[in-house]
Amino acid sequence: MILRSSSNRSVVLKMKEKTIEKKDLSGFIDSLLEEYQVFAPTIAEGIPRFDRISSSTQVSLDSPKLERSPKEVFFPQCETLFTYQLIDGKMTMEEPPALESERVLLFVRPCDVKALTLMDSVFTSWEPKDTNYLDKREKTIIVGRACSRPWSTCFCTSLGVDPFGKEGMDLVFEDIGDKYVVEALTERGGKIIDGSSLFKDAEKKDLENLKEVSKKATEAIRSELDVKEIEKKLKAIYDDSFWGKVSEKCVGCGVCSYLCPVCHCFDVQDEGTELKGKRVRIWDACQYPIFTLHASGHNPRTSSRERIRQRMMHKFSYFIENFGELACVGCGRCIKGCPGNMDIREVLTGIMATEAD
Numbered sequence: 001m002i003l004r005s006s007s008n009r010s011v012v013l014k015m016k017e018k019t020i021e022k023k024d025l026s027g028f029i030d031s032l033l034e035e036y037q038v039f040a041p042t043i044a045e046g047i048p049r050f051d052r053i054s055s056s057t058q059v060s061l062d063s064p065k066l067e068r069s070p071k072e073v074f075f076p077q078c079e080t081l082f083t084y085q086l087i088d089g090k091m092t093m094e095e096p097p098a099l100e101s102e103r104v105l106l107f108v109r110p111c112d113v114k115a116l117t118l119m120d121s122v123f124t125s126w127e128p129k130d131t132n133y134l135d136k137r138e139k140t141i142i143v144g145r146a147c148s149r150p151w152s153t154c155f156c157t158s159l160g161v162d163p164f165g166k167e168g169m170d171l172v173f174e175d176i177g178d179k180y181v182v183e184a185l186t187e188r189g190g191k192i193i194d195g196s197s198l199f200k201d202a203e204k205k206d207l208e209n210l211k212e213v214s215k216k217a218t219e220a221i222r223s224e225l226d227v228k229e230i231e232k233k234l235k236a237i238y239d240d241s242f243w244g245k246v247s248e249k250c251v252g253c254g255v256c257s258y259l260c261p262v263c264h265c266f267d268v269q270d271e272g273t274e275l276k277g278k279r280v281r282i283w284d285a286c287q288y289p290i291f292t293l294h295a296s297g298h299n300p301r302t303s304s305r306e307r308i309r310q311r312m313m314h315k316f317s318y319f320i321e322n323f324g325e326l327a328c329v330g331c332g333r334c335i336k337g338c339p340g341n342m343d344i345r346e347v348l349t350g351i352m353a354t355e356a357d
């Protein structure tokens with residue numbers, strides 16, 4: 001049976017589960033490298049992040065989750081939109097070429113894959129669609145990895161994300177000890193394991209183990225929040241003194257936005273001269289004082305009170321109005337990364353407990 005998922009991928013229900021021994025994983029990755037550009041969890045410049053690899057030896061699966069999310073594989077921190085040059089009085093412009101072949105992104109956690117489906121809404125819901133993003137997204141096979149070792153800051157289950165969820169994935173690897181249970185969820189996910197002798201049919205015992213591991217992983221997430229009425233509540237406390245108190249911890253560094261797998265604001269700048277240069281887009285963040293500074297000098301968000309409120313309103317109210325979903329997947333990165341110890345779980349709890357002034 002063929003269904004459509006939210007990211008418009010063709011979903012095959014239901015292929016028989018396979019297994020692969022952990023010792024054979026490097027062989028599988030090296031075989032992928034013969035055919036695809038492969039991105040995987042690795043340590044690049046000392047930072048655990050998703051990056052392009054050229055050998056399976058570069059893959060690092062030690063960190064339960066990566067500090068940097070996979071959004072930069074589709075929406076790079078700095079991206080050239082086009083170059084320009086004045087030649088013989090005529091301006092020529094050239095866009096970067098589209099990707100020539102398919103890519104594989106390996107071992108993405110369910111929260112981060114869910115975040116990609118939310119980014120899809122932003123970049124592809126309106127005309128014109130963002131072709132820079134769309135090209136990368138359409139040509140990338142997503143291989144997920146079930147999350148059996150959550151961080152202490154994870155609260156995905158409170159926001160409807162399942163650590164063993166499969167939404168948006170083409171293929172998923174689920175760790176059951178000395179091997180992985182592997183499930184193909186789309187035709188193109190199936191295609192990358194088809195014909196490989198490294199994968200065997202899963203046995204009953206493997207699937208029983210999987211159930212057990214999945215149950216334990218969900219129980220390991222300790223944070224429980226009730227955000228059912230959050231949208232209504234945010235509207236009711238828009239002008240409340242709550243925002244002044246909560247913003248005292250914020251130093252406006254923007255780390256929360258940069259680490260967030262869902263935050264997608266960017267600036268567009270020209271680099272070069274009137275004769276030659278390029279137009280680039282770079283990540284931006286609503287926590288910066290100049291983010292909303294108008295050319296006239298007027299700034300509608302001059303204080304961190306207004307900027308923190310904007311961050312929460314966007315994630316838990318405006319995004320629902322625009323796309324029917326929350327713009328937070330409970331990955332906990334902003335909590336881990338904030339130098340002011342701002343904890344979005346505490347902010348959410350505070351919002352739910354506040355009665356309007």
Ligand code: SF4
Binds near residue numbers: 249253255256337341
């Ligand atoms: S990471 Fe913390 S201090 Fe930095 S902008 Fe975000 S909330 Fe403010």
Ligand code: SF4
Binds near residue numbers: 259261262327332335
């Ligand atoms: S707001 Fe924080 S917890 Fe939510 S998705 Fe972004 S980084 Fe993760």
